[in-house]
Structure formats: structure tokens, C-alpha cells
Amino acid sequence: xxxxxxxxxxxxxxxxxxxxxxxxxxxxxxxxxxxxxxxxxxxxxxxxxxxxxxxxxxxxxxxxxxxxxxxxxxxxxxxxxxxxxxxxxxxxxxxxxxxxxxxxxxxxxxxxxxxxxxxxxxxxxxxxxxxxxxxxxxx
Numbered sequence: 001x002x003x004x005x006x007x008x009x010x011x012x013x014x015x016x017x018x019x020x021x022x023x024x025x026x027x028x029x030x031x032x033x034x035x036x037x038x039x040x041x042x043x044x045x046x047x048x049x050x051x052x053x054x055x056x057x058x059x060x061x062x063x064x065x066x067x068x069x070x071x072x073x074x075x076x077x078x079x080x081x082x083x084x085x086x087x088x089x090x091x092x093x094x095x096x097x098x099x100x101x102x103x104x105x106x107x108x109x110x111x112x113x114x115x116x117x118x119x120x121x122x123x124x125x126x127x128x129x130x131x132x133x134x135x136x137x138x139x
Contacts, residue, residue: 051071053068053070055068063079065079066105072124072139073091076092080094082094083118091123092120095109095135097112097113114128121139124139126139
């Protein structure tokens with residue numbers, strides 16, 4: 001997927017945020033400074049088993065929206081509406097932190113547990129209960 005297309009997809013995904021935004025809220029304790037500085041979107045390459053993907057952390061006021069996008073689909077925090085994106089033919093899995101804390105970084109997403117997978121993701125073998133990394137390896 002071309003770089004500009006990825007940015008368009010991200011912007012479209014952010015526009016589809018559901019009321020689950022609170023699921024990605026930053027912890028109420030000490031804040032973590034993003035590598036590029038608080039308030040800036042972070043792009044991070046994520047090495048999967050057979051390819052690289054693009055991870056994004058998008059700060060939005062007091063929450064962080066976290067997702068990893070492959071050339072096939074994406075895995076995101078609770079702020080994403082997997083079912084709505086199914087209508088566009090995009091395989092999406094929504095992940096919850098394994099620790100119960102909010103997802104605020106890419107590693108939280110990779111270690112998290114799939115809580116929802118849309119029909120397109122299910123066609124690829126993504127199931128509720130698998131890790132975010134396992135789901136991404138199927139994308």
C-alpha cells in the first residue's frame with residue numbers, strides 16, 4: 001500500500017472512532033512521553049513473522065489511538081469499529097490489553113487479546129482470544 005494511501009486510511013479510521021474511545025485512555029498515573037514528543041503522531045515499523053507492518057500511535061487529547069496496519073488489514077485498540085470497517089472489505093481485529101490497562105503503545109497491542117474480529121478478519125482465521133501479534137501474522 002502506498003504511503004499516502006496509508007495516511008488516508010488512518011485518517012478515515014480515526015473518523016470512524018466509536019464510543020469505545022475510553023478503552024484507549026491514557027493511564028491516570030504518570031504520563032509517558034512519546035519518542036517524538038507528546039502530542040505528535042508516532043509511526044513505528046513492526047516486524048511480523050513474514051513481513052513488516054506500520055504501527056501508529058495517534059494522541060487525541062488525553063487518549064492514545066493505537067493500531068498496526070498491514071497491506072491486508074489492521075489490528076487496533078478499542079477505539080476502532082471493526083464492524084463498520086467490514087462494510088469496506090477491510091479485515092479488522094479490535095484488541096484489549098492483556099493486563100487490563102489501556103493500550104497506549106504498540107507492544108500493548110501486540111501482547112493484547114483479540115476481543116472482536118469482523119467477518120473479513122474471520123475469513124483469514126482471526127478469532128477472539130488470540131493475541132494481537134497472532135492476528136497480525138494472519139494479515
